[in-house]
Amino acid sequence: MPSLGTGLNVLIGLAAAPLLPGIIARVKAMVAGRRGPPPLQGYYDLIRLLHKDHLRSRTATWVFGGAPAVGLAAVVCGLLLMPVGRQPAFFSFEGDWMVLLGCLALARWCAILAALDTGSGFAAMGASRDACFSALAEPALFILLAGLARQTGELSLSGMVAGLAPSAGLTDAPGLALLAAALGLALLAENARIPVDDPNTHLELTMIHEALVLEQAGPDLALMLYGAALKLWLFGLLLMNLLVAFADSFAVWCGMILMAAGIGVVESAMARLRLLKVPPLLVGAAALAALGFALIWRTTP
Amino acid sequence: MNVMLLSLAVWSCGALICLAARRGAALLGPLFVVGGAMPLLVQSLQVLFSGQSVVLWMPWQVPFGSFCVGMDALSAVFSAPLLIVSALSAVYGSGYLRKAPPAALGFHWFCFLLLTMSMWLVLAARNAVLFLVAWEGMALSSFFLVLFDGRERHVRHAGWLYLTAGHLGAACLIAFFALLGRGSGSMDFAAWDTAGWAPGVRHATFLLALAGFGVKAGLVPWHVWLPEAHPAAPSHVSAVMSGVMIKTGIYGLLRALEILAVPAVWWSWLLMGVGLFSGLLGVLLAGMQADTKRVLAYSSVENVGLITLAVGLGLLARHCGQPVIAALAFTAALWHAFNHALFKSLLFLVAGAVAQATRLRTMDRLGGLLRRMPITGAAGLIGATAIVGLPPLNGFVGEYLLLAAAMRSVTIGAGMPVLAGLAVLGGLALIGGIAAVCFARFFGIVFLGEARSSEAVAANDPPVPMRWPIATLALLCLGMAAIAPAFAGRLANVLPGGAWLGGVEKAIWHVWAFLLGGSALAGGMVVWSAMHGRPVVRPATWGCGYAAPTPRMQYTAASFFEPLSRFFEDLLPVRKKEVLPAGLFPHRAAWRARVTDVVMARLYQPLAKWLDWILAKPRRLQHGRLHLYLLGIVLALFALMIWKLE
Incomplete structure (x- = not known):
């Protein structure tokens, strides 16, 4: 519920989100034996982009101009619903997870329409892939939330996370671990990371998210990048809530940094999957979540 | 005088006047539709909000028939959108048909008025014979409306398919009502009591109802007429057919379940299975279509599937003694039935405006219409966002209610409800995600980007009589979202055992308040970024450095x-025909799917x-010799009289 502490968590999220992509890039560079950009590079990029002029294609309409702001607002709304460890979310009510997923879907909808608005073939290709893959990733998220709800008997995100803390024993560990694995895969897919998408690729034919924002520049791009960072932050929080539900917010922040480093290591260690192999991966995530649910169902008659 | 009789009189007299007036029908037809609909709309809303039903009973000469019409809350939920959409579509139709041959208009508006009247009578009838008469009137009048462009071969084919499917469904319904009326000797709904029935008869009755009403609703596997008939009809007729007429099937199903008071458990599983399969197959086929109106028709299959899914979950929850979950699921079904009528007819009217402005329905030849048709385009965006179920529009509310029901049954239930809830959650997630792809494609390819043909370049917003209904429906979609908690609370009381319990109402008000705040935040950010932005430079879209980009370089609907x-x-x-480029100097290539x-x-x-x-x-009997046919008729009459004498 709205309080100073929960408000502070939201503010920390808003301020620290661009740090995550910076950490990932830094870790990748270190593994590759380079020094890499400073972790604060994300902020420098945002400031630089905000000072540029708007570059909007002659083809584009008001949809292109409005989409980044609406998309960012939707992700910020999502952040208000996400608890941090033991601390509940700023707002919490029955079914807030649906509103959260709805907000993320709205943000994606805005990005897709903006991409189609430019008439660029590459942007539309990115839009198509982003839309299709996230449609296949959706069941995994819903099923894993169902698993959390079943485990705790709660209907709001804050309730689920708070309910996890006392039950986090060895008995329930296998089911929750499967849910966490499914969430990890969904996190990589939804945030356009390897093995689903390579954020560093420069070949348009293989890009997903980078192609989606291909036509955005200047402040529009800044809003999109910031929204993407916030989304990664959101998913990271959800994962941390599952893994260290019992902890206070400080432990969660540390966990977030470790998670970013982990993503960096994964990205250094493996290559992107072929596009045709992505749907089976996402269905696999849903299957993991369903298996986790089945295990949880056994212990909660 | 009774409001119901008054409106029926307005409609039926109007129909005859239109038939006689011919030329004047273009103006009189819509006038009569609106004039008859308005008093009934007021009455429906009164019934819905006060919860007090109205019944009118009059004896009727027809065997087993009585003229018994009534309006209770369940009928009112379906009747209100029916009247709104019919009236707005009629106004739209007056503009849509302004270039049609005037000779055809009299008959067209005659049929349109009959369709409106018979659809309403289906919802209001409280006697099986009257119901079947109205049902048949609805099927026949819409059949003739579909055949408006009957000179084209594919339209005739669609009409034929529709007629066949409709009558196979009607045959099931006649058997259904015959089974119901068999014991009590009366065909009035109120006289039926199925409590003491043997399970076998009860199951057969339910299956007949599901098949009969499923055909009209367009559930898989009875949906095949829908993607043919809806695109073939004029757009304002497709809006009525796809928005509200198919909902009479859902209404019938709900009424049948009410009459068959105690459902078996497997009915709810069957309903959920049919619903899930319709949802998935409908949305996938919608995403594959090249024709704008076929996309919308298949999407109706999907949405009817979702409604059926919600009904199935509600039945199961009621059976397992979970009144809160049942209330949530039934409310989700009713909410979606009501709101799908609004946004689906909006989208059909938008597609019609596009089709008329460009003479095209193939998506891959459209594009860039948002700049040329700003009002139609903005309304299309609202309709697409609503039908995908994105917050904060009305489509999201229905999705929320159904997901909340599923999540509660996963959390609280034991055994069957858990599995059902999980199926609903996973299925709805997948269907919702694919629907987003489908409608991003619909709106993006048609309205965004560059025009892909010269016809699309020359498009303009439609004239005023078409523009206003489109704008009104778009505003209604926003308005329904604005009054969502109060209206959903009302819908919860419609089906027995409803009423919000267990903090559901509070949760919905929370969601509503949060979305209101979120919309304000989004609006504020858009305004702020527009006011305080940096200067805007407008270059051409990047085309890989190619000097002469053409609109054909854009992504197509199929590739999306x-x-x-x-x-x-x-x-x-998919049936594919491909001629791939071959050799060192390939010259010819073709691809057809x-x-x-x-x-x-x-x-x-x-x-x-x-x-x-x-x-x-047995076709040998059909020899064409008239005197033998007449002899047959006389013999049959004799046989009947002898049978009666005994």
């Missing part, structure tokens, strides 16, 4: 859905061939 169509290729058989409806290809076509073979045998 390709990742999903490839993944689901077993469900979506056509998606076939799997149910039509694998089920009905083989069945039709077999039937054709069987039925060729």
Whole structure:
């Protein structure tokens, strides 16, 4: 519920989100034996982009101009619903997870329409892939939330996370671990990371998210990048809530940094999957979540 | 005088006047539709909000018939959108048909008025004979409306398919009502009591209702008429058919479940299975279509599936003694039935405006229409966002209610409800995600980007009589979201055992307040970024450095859905014809792909061939000699009289 502490968590999220992509890039560079950009590079990029002029294609309409702001607002709304460890979310009510997923879907909808608005073939290709893959990733998220709800008997995100803390024993560990694995895969897919998408690729034919924002520049791009960072932050929080539900917010922040480093290591260690192999991966995530649910169902008659 | 009789009189007199007036029908027709609808709309809303039903009973000469019409809350939920959409579509139609040959208009408006009247009578009838008469009137009048462009071969084919499907469904319904009326000797709904029935009869009755009403609703596997008939009809007729007429099937199903008071458990599983399958197949086929109106028609299959899914979950929850979950699921079904009528007819009217402005319905030849048709385009965006179920629009509310029901049954239930809830959650997630792809494609390819043909370049917003209904429906979509908690609370009381319990109402008000705040935040950010932005430079879209980019370099509708169509290729058989470029100097290449409806290809076509073979045998009786036919009639009459004498 709205309080100073929960408000502070939201503010920390808003301020620290661009740090995550910076950490990932830094870790990748270190593994590759380079020094890499400073972790604060994300902020420098945002400031630089905000000072540029708007570059909007002659083809584009008001949809292109409005989409980044609406998309960012939707992700910020999502952040208000996400608890941090033991601390509940700023707002919490029955079914807030649906509103959260709805907000993320709205943000994606805005990005897709903006991409189609430019008439660029590459942007539309990115839009198509982003839309299709996230449609296949959706069941995994819903099923894993169902698993959390079943485990705790709660209907709001804050309730689920708070309910996890006392039950986090060895008995329930296998089911929750499967849910966490499914969430990890969904996190990589939804945030356009390897093995689903390579954020560093420069070949348009293989890009997903980078192609989606291909036509955005200047402040529009800044809003999109910031929204993407916030989304990664959101998913990271959800994962941390599952893994260290019992902890206070400080432990969660540390966990977030470790998670970013982990993503960096994964990205250094493996290559992107072929596009045709992505749907089976996402269905696999849903299957993991369903298996986790089945295990949880056994212990909660 | 009774409001119901007054409106029926306005409609039926109007229909005759239109038939006689011919030329004047273009103006009189819509006037009569609106004039008859307004008093009934007021009455429906009164019934819905006060919860007090109205019944009018009059004796009727027809065997087993009585003229018994009534309006209770369940009828009112379906009747209100029916009247709104019919009235707005009629106004739209006056603009849509302004270039049609005037000779055809009298008959067209005659049929339109009859369709409106019979749809309303289906909802209001409280006697099986009256119901069946109205049902048949609805099928026949819409059949003639579909045939408006009957000179075209594909339209005649669509009409034929529709007529056949409709009458097979009606046959099931006649058997259904005959079973119901069998014991009590009366055909009035109120006289039926099914409590003491044997389970076998009860199951048969339910299956007949599901098949009969499923045909009209467009549930898989009875949906095959829908994607043919809806695109063939004029757009304002498609809006009425797809928005509200198919909902009479859902209404009938709900009424049948009410009459068959105690459902068996497997009914709810069957309903959920049919609903899930309709939802998935409908949305996948919608995403594969090249024709704007076929996309919308298949999307109706999906949405009717979702409504049926919600009904099934509600039944199961009621059976398992979970009143809160049942109330949530039934409210979700009713909410979606009501709101789908608004946004689906909005989208059909938008597609009609596009089709009339460009003479095109093929998506891959459209594009860039948002700049040329700003009002239609903005309304189309609202409709697409609503139908995908994105917050903060009305489509999201229905999705929320159904997901909340599913999550509660996963959390609280034991045994069956858990499995059902999980199926609903996973299924709805997938269907919702694919619907987003489908409608991003619909709106993006048609309205965004560059025009792909000269026809699309020359498009303009439609004239005022078409523009206002579109704008009104778009505003209604926003308005329904604004009054969501109060209206959903009302809907919860419609089906027995409803009423919000267990903090559901509070949760919905929370969601509403949060979304209101979120919309304010989004609006504020848009305004702020528009006011305080940096200067805007407008270059051309990057075309890989190619000096002469053409609109044909844009992504197409088919390629947009390709990742999903490839993944689901077993469900979506595609007939491909390809001539690939070959050799060192390739010169000719061609690619053609056509998606076939799997149910039509694998089920009905083989069945039709077999039937054709069987039925060729007794065709010898159809010899065309009139005197022998007359002899047959006389003999039959004699036989009947002798039978009666005994």
